Amino acid sequence: MDFMGDRATLLETGRFVQRQAENAAVADNSTGATGATAAGGPTESADAETEARHRRAADGGDVASMSVLGALLLRRGDLDAAEKYLRAATAEGDRAAANNLGVLLHQRGYTDEAAGWWRVAAVAGSAAAAHALGRHYREQGDEPAAEYWLRQSAEQGHALGAYALADLLEHRSDVGSERWLRAAAEQGHREASYRLARALERRARQAARTGNTVRAVITGAGNGNGGGGGNRNGHANGAADGAGSGVREVPPGVDGAAADAGQSLLAEAAQWYRQAAARGHRRAALHLGAILESRGELKEAGRWYLTSAKDGEARAACALGFLLRDAGDEESAAVWWLRAAQDGDGNAANALGALHAARGEQQTAERWYRAAMDAGDVNGAYNLGLLCAAQDRTAQAEQWYRRAAYAGHREAANALAVLLLQAADPTGAEPWFSKAAEAGSVDAAFNLGILYAGRDDDRTALVWYERAAAAGHTEAALQVGIACLRDGDEQAAERHLRCAAGGGSAEAAFRLATALDARQPPQGAPALGETRPEKTECEQWYERAAEHGHRRAQVRVGMLAAGRGDMTDAARWYRAAAESGSRNGAFNLGLLLAREGSEREAALWWSRAAKAGHGRAALRLALLAARRGELAEGQRWCARAVELGPSEVSERAARLREALHQELTA
Numbered sequence: 001m002d003f004m005g006d007r008a009t010l011l012e013t014g015r016f017v018q019r020q021a022e023n024a025a026v027a028d029n030s031t032g033a034t035g036a037t038a039a040g041g042p043t044e045s046a047d048a049e050t051e052a053r054h055r056r057a058a059d060g061g062d063v064a065s066m067s068v069l070g071a072l073l074l075r076r077g078d079l080d081a082a083e084k085y086l087r088a089a090t091a092e093g094d095r096a097a098a099n100n101l102g103v104l105l106h107q108r109g110y111t112d113e114a115a116g117w118w119r120v121a122a123v124a125g126s127a128a129a130a131h132a133l134g135r136h137y138r139e140q141g142d143e144p145a146a147e148y149w150l151r152q153s154a155e156q157g158h159a160l161g162a163y164a165l166a167d168l169l170e171h172r173s174d175v176g177s178e179r180w181l182r183a184a185a186e187q188g189h190r191e192a193s194y195r196l197a198r199a200l201e202r203r204a205r206q207a208a209r210t211g212n213t214v215r216a217v218i219t220g221a222g223n224g225n226g227g228g229g230g231n232r233n234g235h236a237n238g239a240a241d242g243a244g245s246g247v248r249e250v251p252p253g254v255d256g257a258a259a260d261a262g263q264s265l266l267a268e269a270a271q272w273y274r275q276a277a278a279r280g281h282r283r284a285a286l287h288l289g290a291i292l293e294s295r296g297e298l299k300e301a302g303r304w305y306l307t308s309a310k311d312g313e314a315r316a317a318c319a320l321g322f323l324l325r326d327a328g329d330e331e332s333a334a335v336w337w338l339r340a341a342q343d344g345d346g347n348a349a350n351a352l353g354a355l356h357a358a359r360g361e362q363q364t365a366e367r368w369y370r371a372a373m374d375a376g377d378v379n380g381a382y383n384l385g386l387l388c389a390a391q392d393r394t395a396q397a398e399q400w401y402r403r404a405a406y407a408g409h410r411e412a413a414n415a416l417a418v419l420l421l422q423a424a425d426p427t428g429a430e431p432w433f434s435k436a437a438e439a440g441s442v443d444a445a446f447n448l449g450i451l452y453a454g455r456d457d458d459r460t461a462l463v464w465y466e467r468a469a470a471a472g473h474t475e476a477a478l479q480v481g482i483a484c485l486r487d488g489d490e491q492a493a494e495r496h497l498r499c500a501a502g503g504g505s506a507e508a509a510f511r512l513a514t515a516l517d518a519r520q521p522p523q524g525a526p527a528l529g530e531t532r533p534e535k536t537e538c539e540q541w542y543e544r545a546a547e548h549g550h551r552r553a554q555v556r557v558g559m560l561a562a563g564r565g566d567m568t569d570a571a572r573w574y575r576a577a578a579e580s581g582s583r584n585g586a587f588n589l590g591l592l593l594a595r596e597g598s599e600r601e602a603a604l605w606w607s608r609a610a611k612a613g614h615g616r617a618a619l620r621l622a623l624l625a626a627r628r629g630e631l632a633e634g635q636r637w638c639a640r641a642v643e644l645g646p647s648e649v650s651e652r653a654a655r656l657r658e659a660l661h662q663e664l665t666a
Contacts, residue, residue, distance in 0.1 A: 346377025474503030506548035615644030
């Protein structure tokens with residue numbers, strides 16, 4: 001048959017008509033033109049009687065049966081027999097047969113002839129043929145023609161056409177792609193559902209980023225356990241002696257409208273992920289699990305992770321491992337991490353390394369960190385550096401930190417800089433701190449502030465402190481607050497001190513309380529019968545600092561309690577401060593005990609305070625000795641009080657010493 005001649009004749013006569021058999025015979029082309037297969041007609045499980053009936057009818061000249069039988073034989077792979085019936089049906093104007101004939105010819109490698117028959121069927125209104133033709137043109141690099149035919153298919157409600165059109169538009173960054181993804185997804189297209197969900201999730205994340213993200217960072221040098229593990233985001237965490245940081249994420253505080261929009265988009269994304277996952281899409285199950293986990297729906301999240309992991313998704317196996325570890329089932333977590341690591345998941349290998357490091361199995365930990373590194377996860381090198389640093393293998397730690405740092409790992413760059421700084425190489429450390437800070441390491445920005453402060457370059461130090469403080473670094477916020485106090489900017493100082501105090505800094509809480517205390521008028525003792533006033537905000541901050549072990553705050557809280565008449569509470573705080581080494585706490589505790597008649601114990605605390613340099617305590621001991629008639633002992637404490645001061649104490653101690661001398665020489 002002359003293809004071009006037949007096609008021209010068929011187009012001219014317009015003999016293609018809609019037949020009942022078409023809906024059954026049109027090819028789905030579920031993998032596009034390249035992998036198209038005939039769809040419809042009798043399925044592979046159709047009995048011989050049905051096939052025989054269609055064969056008899058086809059041999060008798062029934063066009064619909066020719067089309068259905070051709071589709072059946074094409075699906076079975078009997079191309080020679082199928083071609084005979086499909087060509088016969090096509091010659092009689094059956095557009096489904098023309099489409100399936102195109103599929104058959106494409107399978108045989110006659111792509112141009114296949115495209116010709118698809119065009120014939122598409123012009124006659126076959127959505128499946130328009131889809132196949134569009135895919136053919138895209139493979140040929142003719143995107144305008146591809147878009148035209150794919151749009152024809154999509155607009156007729158063909159799910160595969162809508163998906164292929166969305167894919168083409170997305171490739172060109174055309175915003176219209178989402179509309180067609182949605183159209184395909186609504187018809188149950190699994191991959192379209194997944195990709196629509198991905199697009200919605202990206203928009204949700206973008207909406208969330210329009211708010212203010214708060215990140216709390218705990219900077220550490222020598223505060224870790226010697227090994228960093230993997231986490232759900234693929235980053236190492238933990239810290240080793242001498243370098244590294246532990247990072248604690250806290251929920252972002254975002255703008256209300258942005259948060260609502262983001263949550264709405266994320267909820268819709270979850271629905272589409274669920275649809276795709278229910279149809280066996282393993283990556284959709286993974287992402288659905290992640291969304292559910294972020295909502296705290298851990299049981300259902302675990303179920304979807306398990307579904308995805310069983311289908312071979314290594315990332316889901318890794319995530320399932322973390323979920324099990326957090327639930328306290330470390331052994332089961334290790335099983336899934338092992339499965340994921342063996343499938344090449346570097347994050348799971350890191351997690352296994354951290355698990356073995358925590359158990360003291362350093363060699364096994366190192367092996368898994370190396371496996372993570374071999375899998376392309378730069379955290380493996382970083383974690384090897386942490387492991388070596390914890391074992392005082394400084395040279396090896398530097399080697400691994402450098403490897404990770406050169407690969408762009410910002411925390412490795414910071415750790416390397418700390419290592420160099422400890423080796424008295426600030427010149428070598430500075431560029432690595434800078435590189436890490438520019439890459440977003442909050443710890444490195446803070447460490448740069450320390451470096452410049454050590455050089456008395458307070459202006460540059462403040463720039464880096466402010467940068468780290470803006471990212472939520474507690475100690476950096478404290479340093480900025482102190483600088484603002486020094487410059488007289490009390491409003492800015494209070495703002496930064498509140499941030500640092502809220503992040504757990506006892507020093508910031510104390511300084512904030514001091515600043516607030518200085519603003520309020522002095523309060524006299526409550527009148528007889530007057531109720532005790534509520535604690536002021538500054539007292540609450542003093543107490544927070546005191547509870548974190550801040551000695552000066554403990555003394556101050558004790559003084560405030562004494563001012564309220566609560567001597568029991570005052571004694572408790574004075575004692576806490578004194579036992580921590582506060583000379584003021586020891587002195588005040590001694591005063592309280594002396595008033596209660598416990599002079600012997602008071603003398604013990606005054607003695608501790610005087611030995612620590614407290615002049616008033618020395619004077620109290622001198623007076624106590626004088627009352628007891630221990631004149632030589634009194635002279636000795638007078639001399640100590642004169643030496644320590646302040647001036648009024650020195651003057652009183654000098655007069656007392658002279659009096660004691662006269663008494664001794666009388």
